[in-house]
Structure formats: C-alpha cells, structure tokens
Amino acid sequence: MGQTGRVSQRIRMAVRVEGIVQGVGFRPFVYALAARLGLGGLVGNDVDGVFAEVEGAPAAVKEFLLSLERDAPPLARIERVTAAPLVPDGCTVFAIAPSEPGGTRRALVSADTATCADCLAELADPADRRYGYPFINCTNCGPRFTIIRDVPYDRPLTTMASFAMCGQCAAEYHDPADRRFHAQPVCCPACGPRLSLLRPDGTVVPGDPLTAAAGLLRRGQVVAVKGLGGYHLAADAASEAAAAALRSRKHREDKPFAVMVADIDAAGRLCEMDAAGAALLASARRPIVLLARRPGAGLAGAGLAGAGLAGAGLAGAGLAGTVAAAVAPRNRELGLMLPYTPLHHLLLREVAGPIVLTSGNVSDEPIAYTDADALKRLGGIADAFLTHDRGIHVRTDDSVARAVRGRQTLIRRSRGYAPEPLGVRTAFRRPVLACGAELKNTFCLAKEGRAFISQHIGDLENYETLRSFTKGIEHFKRLFDITPELVAHDLHPDYLSTTYAAGLSGVDLTAVQHHHAHIASCLADNGADGPVIGVAFDGTGYGADGTIWGGEFLVADLAGFERAGHLSPVPMPGGSAAIRQPWRMAAAYLDAAAPGFPAGLVPAGVAPAGLVPAGLVSAGLAPAGLDVARRNEADWDAVIQLARRGVNAPLTSSAGRLFDAVAAIIGVRDVINYEGQAAVELEQLADPAERGSYRARILPGPPLQVAGTDLVLAVVEDLAAGTDPAVVAARFHHGVAAVIEECCTVLRDERGLTVVALSGGVFQNLMLGTEVAARLAARGFEVLVHSRVPCNDGGISLGQAVVAGVRDAARG
Ligand SMILES: [Zn+2]
Numbered sequence: 019m020g021q022t023g024r025v026s027q028r029i030r031m032a033v034r035v036e037g038i039v040q041g042v043g044f045r046p047f048v049y050a051l052a053a054r055l056g057l058g059g060l061v062g063n064d065v066d067g068v069f070a071e072v073e074g075a076p077a078a079v080k081e082f083l084l085s086l087e088r089d090a091p092p093l094a095r096i097e098r099v100t101a102a103p104l105v106p107d108g109c110t111v112f113a114i115a116p117s118e119p120g121g122t123r124r125a126l127v128s129a130d131t132a133t134c135a136d137c138l139a140e141l142a143d144p145a146d147r148r149y150g151y152p153f154i155n156c157t158n159c160g161p162r163f164t165i166i167r168d169v170p171y172d173r174p175l176t177t178m179a180s181f182a183m184c185g186q187c188a189a190e191y192h193d194p195a196d197r198r199f200h201a202q203p204v205c206c207p208a209c210g211p212r213l214s215l216l217r218p219d220g221t222v223v224p225g226d227p228l229t230a231a232a233g234l235l236r237r238g239q240v241v242a243v244k245g246l247g248g249y250h251l252a253a254d255a256a257s258e259a260a261a262a263a264l265r266s267r268k269h270r271e272d273k274p275f276a277v278m279v280a281d282i283d284a285a286g287r288l289c290e291m292d293a294a295g296a297a298l299l300a301s302a303r304r305p306i307v308l309l310a311r312r313p314g315a316g317l318a319g320a321g322l323a324g325a326g327l328a329g330a331g332l333a334g335a336g337l338a339g340t341v342a343a344a345v346a347p348r349n350r351e352l353g354l355m356l357p358y359t360p361l362h363h364l365l366l367r368e369v370a371g372p373i374v375l376t377s378g379n380v381s382d383e384p385i386a387y388t389d390a391d392a393l394k395r396l397g398g399i400a401d402a403f404l405t406h407d408r409g410i411h412v413r414t415d416d417s418v419a420r421a422v423r424g425r426q427t428l429i430r431r432s433r434g435y436a437p438e439p440l441g442v443r444t445a446f447r448r449p450v451l452a453c454g455a456e457l458k459n460t461f462c463l464a465k466e467g468r469a470f471i472s473q474h475i476g477d478l479e480n481y482e483t484l485r486s487f488t489k490g491i492e493h494f495k496r497l498f499d500i501t502p503e504l505v506a507h508d509l510h511p512d513y514l515s516t517t518y519a520a521g522l523s524g525v526d527l528t529a530v531q532h533h534h535a536h537i538a539s540c541l542a543d544n545g546a547d548g549p550v551i552g553v554a555f556d557g558t559g560y561g562a563d564g565t566i567w568g569g570e571f572l573v574a575d576l577a578g579f580e581r582a583g584h585l586s587p588v589p590m591p592g593g594s595a596a597i598r599q600p601w602r603m604a605a606a607y608l609d610a611a612a613p614g615f616p617a618g619l620v621p622a623g624v625a626p627a628g629l630v631p632a633g634l635v636s637a638g639l640a641p642a643g644l645d646v647a648r649r650n651e652a653d654w655d656a657v658i659q660l661a662r663r664g665v666n667a668p669l670t671s672s673a674g675r676l677f678d679a680v681a682a683i684i685g686v687r688d689v690i691n692y693e694g695q696a697a698v699e700l701e702q703l704a705d706p707a708e709r710g711s712y713r714a715r716i717l718p719g720p721p722l723q724v725a726g727t728d729l730v731l732a733v734v735e736d737l738a739a740g741t742d743p744a745v746v747a748a749r750f751h752h753g754v755a756a757v758i759e760e761c762c763t764v765l766r767d768e769r770g771l772t773v774v775a776l777s778g779g780v781f782q783n784l785m786l787g788t789e790v791a792a793r794l795a796a797r798g799f800e801v802l803v804h805s806r807v808p809c810n811d812g813g814i815s816l817g818q819a820v821v822a823g824v825r826d827a828a829r830g
C-alpha cells in the first residue's frame with residue numbers, strides 16, 4: 019500500500035478500563051488526553067468502570083492507549099485495560115457520555131487520600147478563593163471512603179449531601195477540563211463545611227478556631243481534632259507535661275503515641291529514614307510510619323538500659339523540635355506521620371512544631387467519630403474540640419506501616435488503604451465473607467478476583483466494636499454489591515465472629531484454623547499457592563486439637579495444612595490472666611524447664627533442701643535473674659500449682675507466651691498494659707551488637723517439637739552468671755531465629771519444600787523477623803513475608819477468604 023493511503027487512514031477502538039477509575043478524575047483525564055491527541059469519540063462510566071471509544075490516526079490511538087495506563091490520575095488503580103476495533107464513523111469531536119443509571123454500583127471506591135500538591139498550592143495562595151480553607155480537595159485528593167454512605171458514589175449519598183454547591187464550585191464540578199470535575203466533596207468557604215472550636219461542654223470558643231486551637235496546644239493543652247476517619251487527641255509533642263497529661267487522662271500508660279510533623283525535613287530531624295521509609299511517609303496514603311529515632315532526638319530511656327533519662331530537663335521545653343520522653347517510653351522507634359488533610363497542614367503550620375496525634379478514645383475503646391460521641395467520651399480528656407460539620411460515615415483508624423529492607427510492611431491496614439481491593443490468583447467461585455480474628459479484627463468480602471478487606475475494626479470484645487463489625491459488613495455488601503454465599507470464620511467456638519457467622523442463614527460455613535489463615539494470608543499477599551513451610555508465630559490461636567497454638571510450623575497450601583512442628587506446650591496458669599501477667603508464663607516455663615524450681619537451678623550446696631522460692635529469696639540466696647519469683651512471691655506457688663494440676667491452665671505452644679516468659683525473667687516487665695508490650699520491650703532492650711545465641715533442641719516428630727524451655731534455661735544461666743540483660747535479650751532473639759532456621763531445614767529435608775512463609779504477629783518483631791528471613795535466605799530458602807496486609811491478626815480475614823475460596827473451588 020502507498021504512503022498516501024496511510025496518511026488519511028483512521029481507526030476506531032472500543033476501550034474498557036477496570037479498577038478504581040471512578041471518582042478519581044479519570045474521565046477528565048481521558049477527555050484531555052483525547053483532545054491533546056486530536057481524537058474523536060467519547061468516555062463514560064458504567065457498572066464495570068470506564069468505557070471509551072476513540073477514533074483518529076493509528077499512531078494517535080496507539081499513543082492514547084499507552085498514556086491511559088502510564089499517565090493515569092494519581093488516585094486511579096488500573097486493574098485491566100482492554101481494546102477492540104470498531105468501524106470508524108468519521109467522528110472528530112470528543113465528549114463525556116452521561117453515566118448510566120445505577121452505573122457506578124460495581125465500581126470500586128477509592129480510599130481517602132492526602133491533600134495533593136495542587137490543592138496545597140491553592141491553600142497557601144492568598145489570591146486563591148480557597149486560601150486557608152481547611153476542606154479544600156479535588157478529584158486527586160480528599161475524603162472518599164469515610165464520607166460515602168451508599169453507592170453510587172455521588173454527592174447526595176455522601177456526608178457532603180447537606181452542602182449545596184455555590185455557583186463557582188458547581189461550574190468547576192461540571193467542567194470536564196477542571197481539576198474538580200465530578201469531585202464529589204468539592205466545596206469552598208462560601209458553600210462548604212466550617213470549623214469550630216468547642217469547649218468540652220459544647221459551647222463555642224469565639225475567634226478563629228484554628229488560631230485558638232494552636233494557641234491551646236502551644237500552652238500544653240489537649241485538643242481533640244476531627245480528622246478523616248475519627249477524632250484524634252492532639253498535644254504538644256515536645257512538652258513532657260502535655261504528653262503525660264494526655265497519657266493519664268486517656269488511661270494509656272505506656273503504648274507509644276504517634277507524632278505528626280509538618281514535612282519530611284521535620285521527620286528527618288527526629289528519625290532516621292531510608293528512601294523507602296521516606297516514600298512511605300510521604301505517600302498519598304499517609305500511614306503512621308515507625309522509624310528509628312535519631313540519637314538525642316528525645317529518646318526516652320530504653321527500659322533497664324537507660325532508665326532515668328525520662329523527663330530529665332525536658333519538661334516545659336516547649337515545641338523545640340524534640341519529642342518528650344512520655345510520647346514513646348522505652349522505644350527506639352517513633353511513629354511519625356505527615357499531615358494528610360488541609361486542616362492538619364494549617365494546624366501544623368500554626369503550631370510550628372510536632373504534635374502528638376493519637377486516637378480519640380479512652381484506653382482500648384474504638385475511636386470516637388461522631389460529634390456527639392466525641393464530646394461525651396472525650397470530654398474528660400480534651401480541653402477543647404477542633405471540629406467541623408462534615409460528617410464521618412465510617413470510623414477509620416490511621417494505618418501503621420514500616421519500611422523493612424526497602425519494602426512496605428503494614429502493621430495496621432486502614433485509612434488510606436481500605437477499601438481498595440487486593441487481587442487474588444484464584445477467582446472466587448462464589449462470593450465470600452471472611453469474619454476475621456478476634457483481636458485486631460478486619461473482615462473481608464470477596465468476589466471474583468478481588469478481596470475487599472475492611473478497615474481496622476479492633477478487638478471484638480465490646481458492643482461498640484461488634485457493632486462496627488456488623489454494620490461494616492452490611493456497608494461493604496452494599497458498596498461492592500457482594501452477597502456472600504460462603505462464610506469463613508475462626509475455628510474458635512466462642513469468638514463473637516464465630517457466633518455471628520453461625521447466626522447467618524442461607525450461607526455455607528467454613529471454619530479456618532487461625533494459623534492456617536495466617537499462612538494462607540501470607541501466600542495470598544505474595545500471589546502464591548503453596549505448598550510451603552509456614553512458620554506462624556503469634557500470641558494466641560485456637561488449635562485443631564483444642565489447645566492454644568502460636569508457635570507453629572505448618573506444611574500448608576491454601577486448601578489445608580498439616581501441623582509439622584511446634585513449640586513444646588506449656589501451661590498458661592490462669593488462662594487469659596497469663597496474657598496480662600507475663601510473670602505467670604515465667605513461672606510456668608521455669609517450672610517446666612526445671613521442676614522444683616528454683617532448686618534445680620541453684621548450684622549444689624547453695625540451695626537449702628525443699629525450699630520454696632520465698633524462703634530462698636528471703637535467705638538472700640536467689641541467683642541473679644530469679645528476681646521474677648521474688649517480685650511475685652505472694653502468688654508464685656499458687657500459680658505453679660495451677661500449672662502443675664492443669665486447672666485453669668490450658669496448654670499453649672504460643673511463641674508470644676515464650677517471649678513474655680523471657681521478658682519477665684529478664685525483668686523487663688511482669689504485667690502488661692497493652693497487647694504484646696513485654697515482647698516489644700524485650701526487643702527494644704536487646705543489644706543490636708550482640709552476636710551470641712542460645713540453642714534449643716528439636717525433639718523428633720511428627721510433629722517436631724521445639725524445646726522452648728532450653729532457651730529459658732539458657733536465659734536463667736546467663737543471668738545467674740551476671741550477663742547484661744541487654745545481651746541476654748539479644749541472645750534469646752538469636753536463639754529463636756536459629757531454631758526456626760533449623761526446624762525449616764529439617765522439614766525441607768523431610769518434605770522437599772524450599773519455600774517458607776513467615777506470618778503471625780511475632781514477626782512484627784524487627785530483630786527477629788529480619789534475622790529469620792536472612793538466615794533462611796542464606797540457607798537457600800525462598801522466603802515469603804507480608805507487605806500488602808499485616809502479618810498480625812489484621813491479615814487473618816484475607817487468609818480465611820482465600821482458604822474458603824479454594825476449598826469451594828475444589829468442591830465445585
Ligand atoms: Zn487536590
């Protein structure tokens with residue numbers, strides 16, 4: 019064919035884009051792109067996403083298809099683009115087609131997103147009509163999931179419904195060339211929400227709310243601030259007195275507070291960051307990022323090693339760019355986040371220093387997100403409320419993340435991530451609901467190739483969280499048009515989530531063992547099917563044999579598992595009391611390690627015969643390190659008796675309880691104030707420079723048994739020899755890592771499996787997780803770790819969903 023024939027040649031293509039492509043500025047993007055390339059045609063929304071027809075020169079159409087994915091708007095998450103040829107009709111104009119009625123029902127809802135650079139520029143521009151306006155947003159940023167009441171995602175079905183757009187906002191909203199085209203929360207000072215500052219009695223503080231709130235913060239007061247997914251409590255992060263007041267009023271004794279800093283530079287003054295950490299911090303999802311503190315940046319005394327630093331000379335220092343010791347006691351890390359709403363940006367600028375920004379709740383209750391509830395529950399904590407009249411529809415906590423070896427690791431997947439779906443390898447034959455775990459609950463609704471994991475619901479142990487759980491499930495069912503036919507739940511018969519599942523009618527139920535769900539979650543996170551050696555180390559999970567598991571080596575795929583190894587079980591004296599009081603686990607482990615303890619541990623000739631710990635201790639003969647018995651002398655013998663008789667002392671192979679026992683023996687703590695605290699502080703204590711390790715025997719199986727008591731004995735002997743507790747803590751960590759490596763190697767030899775999946779909350783322990791992954795990799799294993807969902811119980815719902823799905827597919 020001659021050259022002239024090609025010049026005038028036109029083609030027309032039907033294009034379909036699936037993924038998160040509605041409510042994110044996709045149609046204006048397509049419109050502008052087509053206009054730039056001189057293409058005719060149209061673009062519109064329908065039930066599956068965005069459809070377009072483009073017509074023009076072949077090169078231009080080709081460029082259009084390339085740009086579609088490459089240059090998509092920041093909030094778009096394209097899952098699939100397909101194109102099919104059509105007959106050209108000579109069309110040269112490009113138009114936006116009206117949406118089909120009900121057309122957005124199956125489309126995906128975007129997560130809430132941090133204020134974009136364009137909006138920030140307007141926010142800071144005195145000539146802009148939205149200058150200093152705390153609710154500025156556009157199609158590329160702002161609230162989404164937290165304001166959506168129902169689908170289709172349209173303003174009347176959001177909490178913006180009561181704000182009628184002014185003429186200027188309406189013009190922007192309807193202009194395809196505008197950045198605010200079809201941005202549902204678009205508004206301005208003339209027509210949108212307004213800030214107010216309230217006293218705890220609900221009366222209005224006169225004057226500019228933002229300036230006044232910043233003034234209160236600078237004077238050391240606690241201010242409740244309404245955010246995207248709920249209320250925060252804010253305080254001057256540099257003020258020892260303010261942080262301490264917030265702690266005592268919240269009844270939060272030790273758990274670290276998150277800190278919001280103005281920008282990356284401010285973050286860099288407090289913490290050390292690699293490129294991945296900085297990218298995570300600055301990402302539009304804006305999680306709280308756990309980062310290593312810079313030496314001298316207000317590091318509080320780290321447990322035994324540095325006690326006494328706390329508070330020294332810092333009280334009243336004000337907003338000096340350091341962080342008060344009371345913000346994150348005994349922790350080498352600090353949880354930082356950057357502002358993610360215009361209100362945060364304005365507040366941080368006004369305060370001119372880092373602020374504590376912690377969840378608006380008392381103790382472990384769910385965060386307050388309605389105005390009335392916030393005033394009621396936080397009235398005794400906050401000195402004032404910086405609030406506004408845009409409603410929050412869905413309570414959504416901040417997400418928490420960490421960059422590990424250059425890779426994102428989520429500790430809590432919530433605001434900024436939910437409800438974005440995760441793709442799975444094997445499509446679900448029937449729609450699935452997975453009810454998740456008891457603690458750190460999330461649920462998951464899944465259909466076809468997608469799993470929609472909920473925001474963080476919390477611990478399902480009070481009415482309020484259970485209500486979030488049941489309401490949340492109904493909300494997700496509507497939003498994503500999923501009617502579950504298959505319901506997965508934990509094996510534990512008494513969990514509220516199990517009871518909930520059992521109460522549903524017209525569905526098939528599947529029980530999924532807790533640690534199998536962990537490993538399946540890790541597989542799904544990595545797009546893998548198994549079989550693998552699954553190492554599931556966590557606190558508590560109901561085992562297939564009715565005991566409490568938690569230090570498990572499973573040979574598992576998505577459909578099933580075999581318990582190939584585990585920590586040797588020990589009694590948990592007092593049941594859940596042993597979780598709150600790690601010294602009880604110390605007693606159980608010591609008694610299991612050396613029956614008759616402490617007699618068996620005391621050098622011959624030193625120990626009086628037939629002694630009880632109290633007698634030994636009062637005689638001044640207890641070797642160093644056995645102080646745990648002395649500290650808990652009053653109840654020690656009774657607890658040992660509970661353990662021996664097996665009365666209210668269920669057996670557990672939990673790795674979390676082993677860490678608890680060692681933490682108590684070393685003297686880190688006997689009683690915890692938040693879940694996992696003893697283990698967290700044990701890790702913080704451990705000397706990073708120490709290379710020595712303890713050795714635990716592996717008793718032949720199947721299933722193999724790891725003698726945790728060997729590690730406990732080694733700890734005691736080292737302490738008795740006067741070894742530094744920080745060194746002992748490190749050697750214990752290395753010992754656990756070494757025995758995991760050894761166990762995996764034995765299983766590889768037996769089963770021929772070369773892939774290991776690591777899951778369970780214990781792997782949030784950075785020292786342990788990093789070492790285990792490195793040791794296994796050095797041994798030639800392929801190591802799967804989590805990145806898209808947490809390794810803790812927040813990831814359980816995904817695991818349950820894929821297990822249910824694969825079992826269902828096998829039946830079908
Ligand atoms: Zn924006």
Ligand SMILES: [Zn+2]
Nearest residue numbers: 184187206209
């Ligand atoms: Zn307006």
